[in-house]
Amino acid sequence: MVLKLENVTxxxxxxxxxxxxxxxxxxxxxxxxxxxxxAGKTTTFRMILGLxxxxxxxxxxxxxxxxxxxxxxxxxxxxxxxxxxKLKVREQIVYLARLRGMQKQDALKELDYWLERFKVPExxxxxxEELSKGNQQKIQFLAAVIHKPKLLxxxxxxxxxxxxxxxxxxxxxLELKNKGTTIVFSSHRMEHVEEMCEHLCIMHKGSPxxxxxxxxxxxxxxxxxLVVHAxxxxxxxxxxxxxxxxxxxxxxxxxxxxxxxxxxxVLKDIVSKGFVRKFVLEEPSLNDIFIxxxxxxxx
Amino acid sequence: MNNFFIILIHxxxxxxxxxxxxxxxxxxxxxxxxxxxxxxxxxxxxxxxxTDTVAVIDxxxxxxxxxxEQLEPLNEDLxxxxxxxxxxxxxxxxxxxTYTGVLKLSFDQDKLPEGAYKSNxxxxxxxxxxxxxxxxxxxxxxxxxxxxxxxxxxxxxxxPVKFERTALEEDAKTEEELNQARGLVYVLLxxxxxxxxxxxxMIAMEVATEKSSRVMEIxxxxxxxIKQMFAKILGIGLLSLTQLAVLLVVxxxxxxxxxxxMQGGFFEFFGFGDVPASTITYAxxxxxLGYFLYATLAAFLGSLVSRIEDxxxxxxxxxxxxxxxxxxxMFGLNEPEAPFIRITSFIPFFTPxxxxxxxxxxxxxxxxxxxxxxxxxxxxTVLAVFGARVYRGGVLMYGQSNSFKDIxxxxxxxxxx
Numbered sequence: 110m111v112l113k114l115e116n117v118t119x120x121x122x123x124x125x126x127x128x129x130x131x132x133x134x135x136x137x138x139x140x141x142x143x144x145x146x147x148a149g150k151t152t153t154f155r156m157i158l159g160l161x162x163x164x165x166x167x168x169x170x171x172x173x174x175x176x177x178x179x180x181x182x183x184x185x186x187x188x189x190x191x192x193x194x195k196l197k198v199r200e201q202i203v204y205l206a207r208l209r210g211m212q213k214q215d216a217l218k219e220l221d222y223w224l225e226r227f228k229v230p231e232x233x234x235x236x237x238e239e240l241s242k243g244n245q246q247k248i249q250f251l252a253a254v255i256h257k258p259k260l261l262x263x264x265x266x267x268x269x270x271x272x273x274x275x276x277x278x279x280x281x282x283l284e285l286k287n288k289g290t291t292i293v294f295s296s297h298r299m300e301h302v303e304e305m306c307e308h309l310c311i312m313h314k315g316s317p318x319x320x321x322x323x324x325x326x327x328x329x330x331x332x333x334x335l336v337v338h339a340x341x342x343x344x345x346x347x348x349x350x351x352x353x354x355x356x357x358x359x360x361x362x363x364x365x366x367x368x369x370x371x372x373x374x375v376l377k378d379i380v381s382k383g384f385v386r387k388f389v390l391e392e393p394s395l396n397d398i399f400i401x402x403x404x405x406x407x408x
Numbered sequence: 409m410n411n412f413f414i415i416l417i418h419x420x421x422x423x424x425x426x427x428x429x430x431x432x433x434x435x436x437x438x439x440x441x442x443x444x445x446x447x448x449x450x451x452x453x454x455x456x457x458x459t460d461t462v463a464v465i466d467x468x469x470x471x472x473x474x475x476x477e478q479l480e481p482l483n484e485d486l487x488x489x490x491x492x493x494x495x496x497x498x499x500x501x502x503x504x505x506t507y508t509g510v511l512k513l514s515f516d517q518d519k520l521p522e523g524a525y526k527s528n529x530x531x532x533x534x535x536x537x538x539x540x541x542x543x544x545x546x547x548x549x550x551x552x553x554x555x556x557x558x559x560x561x562x563x564x565x566x567x568p569v570k571f572e573r574t575a576l577e578e579d580a581k582t583e584e585e586l587n588q589a590r591g592l593v594y595v596l597l598x599x600x601x602x603x604x605x606x607x608x609x610m611i612a613m614e615v616a617t618e619k620s621s622r623v624m625e626i627x628x629x630x631x632x633x634i635k636q637m638f639a640k641i642l643g644i645g646l647l648s649l650t651q652l653a654v655l656l657v658v659x660x661x662x663x664x665x666x667x668x669x670m671q672g673g674f675f676e677f678f679g680f681g682d683v684p685a686s687t688i689t690y691a692x693x694x695x696x697l698g699y700f701l702y703a704t705l706a707a708f709l710g711s712l713v714s715r716i717e718d719x720x721x722x723x724x725x726x727x728x729x730x731x732x733x734x735x736x737x738m739f740g741l742n743e744p745e746a747p748f749i750r751i752t753s754f755i756p757f758f759t760p761x762x763x764x765x766x767x768x769x770x771x772x773x774x775x776x777x778x779x780x781x782x783x784x785x786x787x788x789t790v791l792a793v794f795g796a797r798v799y800r801g802g803v804l805m806y807g808q809s810n811s812f813k814d815i816x817x818x819x820x821x822x823x824x825x
Contacts, residue, residue: 115718155804160625160628160629161804177630177631180629180630185629186626187622187625189622189625190622191621191623191625191626192621193617193618193621193623194621196422197444204414204418205627205630207414208627208631210416249626250651253604253626304635307693
């Protein structure tokens with residue numbers, strides 16, 4: 110059940126939204142898409158779901174093209190959130206579940222389980238417009254997973270939620286993953302991807318700029334972070350050979366360096382100058398990698 | 409169950425349960441019951457109403473009884489009472505409310521009767537006109553006897569001229585039939601007009617609501633947009649038929665119950681006596697085709713807007729088409745043979761009303777109605793195919809703009825290259 114994208118390109122007129130994207134997402138994996146707005150994440154998802162046809166290339170799931178016959182096995186949480194405002198949660202979920210090929214009775218049972226899990230069983234009889242935004246989002250998530258999909262696509266699942274709800278939703282997503290669901294999700298929150306995904310892809314203006322397993326990406330990035338806090342002047346460190354970036358704080362400096370050897374040299378030099386309060390060599394964060402590749406921060 | 413039917417039934421049931429639908433249906437039923445029971449309602453209010461009494465000052469001393477005789481068959485509820493006092497006294501009585509009015513009868517210099525009527529206001533026109541008619545008859549009789557005409561001679565004079573119209577076409581409609589047809593076509597045109605505007609609106613709103621509430625994206629990831637579009641059109645079509653059926657059943661029984669009251673009245677004029685089966689068949693065909701034409705148009709226009717507020721603006725051109733068709737049909741009721749009507753009845757957007765008007769009122773060759781229907785069906789097909797493609801792209805667009813340029817954009821999204 111591998112989801113495969115091979116040289117996928119999508120053009121809208123003269124505008125290229127996705128350019129030569131090739132990814133393979135193994136079964137039961139959690140795969141993260143990172144990218145700024147307009148990077149082509151949603152377009153990619155829409156192509157995976159078969160809502161849009163790629164201009165070039167091919168998308169297959171388990172060797173077959175995704176179309177409406179596979180829709181009962183796929184769950185989708187769109188970025189553009191929305192449910193019928195006037196319908197009650199129960200009617201709504203049952204309707205959407207039946208469209209995914211579920212029986213009414215099963216849908217009701219599953220709905221009870223999830224509402225219980227989110228600790229909001231009283232919502233079943235409420236109209237969606239009466240719920241708060243965050244709770245609407247939970248209902249929407251529920252609509253995406255109620256039919257126990259094999260492949261779950263979540264477009265910005267955590268945006269607009271408070272930290273408690275983010276945790277609740279994360280737990281639910283992890284549980285689904287452990288039950289064997291293949292999950293593809295997009296986010297512009299690096300920490301979510303860093304925390305949950307084994308594999309990821311950073312997209313920029315339609316092209317995949319970084320792609321692979323999280324560990325691999327971090328290792329091959331090469332650069333490391335060095336934090337130095339000291340009682341003396343550190344301003345000349347920014348010109349030190351091998352330092353690519355320096356950010357001064359009140360207590361010291363955050364440096365980006367090209368390798369461990371640079372850190373060794375720095376340490377040797379500064380211990381002679383005085384007392385060093387803190388000297389930490391860190392793995393690069395996804396944020397660093399992202400900024401390095403995309404060239405801009407957007408948080 | 410098939411997804412198509414899930415959507416169809418869902419659309420049908422949720423719309424059926426909306427307050428606005430129930431209220432509209434109930435209101436229409438009330439209006440219909442009121443219309444068919446008009447005679448009863450009028451009678452009800454008249455029952456306790458007193459009969460009007462008019463004081464008559466007969467200066468001639470001979471006109472009162474013949475006038476009363478003339479008036480009796482004309483207006484049973486109007487009483488004449490001989491008043492012996494003066495005009496001033498009579499006026500006082502009228503103002504006091506004892507009499508509805510006072511009529512002064514006299515002879516002119518030719519010894520012919522004349523009258524003067526006074527009442528509190530000029531608002532009531534029935535009583536004076538009845539009095540005038542009676543007096544007119546009296547005058548005619550008096551004048552006739554003055555010039556010594558016999559009653560027979562008089563009758564001859566007033567006998568209406570014989571004037572017969574015959575159509576040479578073999579099975580052309582007789583005048584009576586034509587009048588009947590006109591009434592029936594008139595009513596059915598109204599039904600088509602309102603139904604098309606109302607339900608097409610409903611479809612456009614439905615699509616726009618799903619789009620603006622963003623539920624659309626989940627829907628199209630489980631069911632193809634084309635399936636959705638047609639399930640929705642059929643679901644609301646079913647709704648319209650349900651509403652019509654309810655109205656027809658209520659209307660039929662109400663008319664049947666009140667049939668006695670309606671003889672010779674408004675309803676006979678409208679030709680409900682016996683309706684030709686072919687007219688009803690055509691009405692159903694054109695109703696359904698007209699619905700599909702405009703429903704498809706509405707669905708794809710609805711798919712282009714992102715906000716509900718923009719729906720009206722988007723479907724205005726379509727509504728104008730319906731209105732234009734209706735206007736032409738109203739004109740065509742009096743002149744169904746006009747070449748203008750004939751030509752426009754082949755334009756698909758007008759066919760449901762104009763071609764129906766023509767088959768209802770004229771005897772047009774079968775190929776003409778067949779051609780009209782064929783063009784209509786072809787247009788619906790083209791519109792459905794084209795509309796479905798626009799719909800597919802349109803539902804994925806969330807822009808601010810909502811112009812017809814978006815059609816091009818929507819098509820572009822669905823294109824492979």
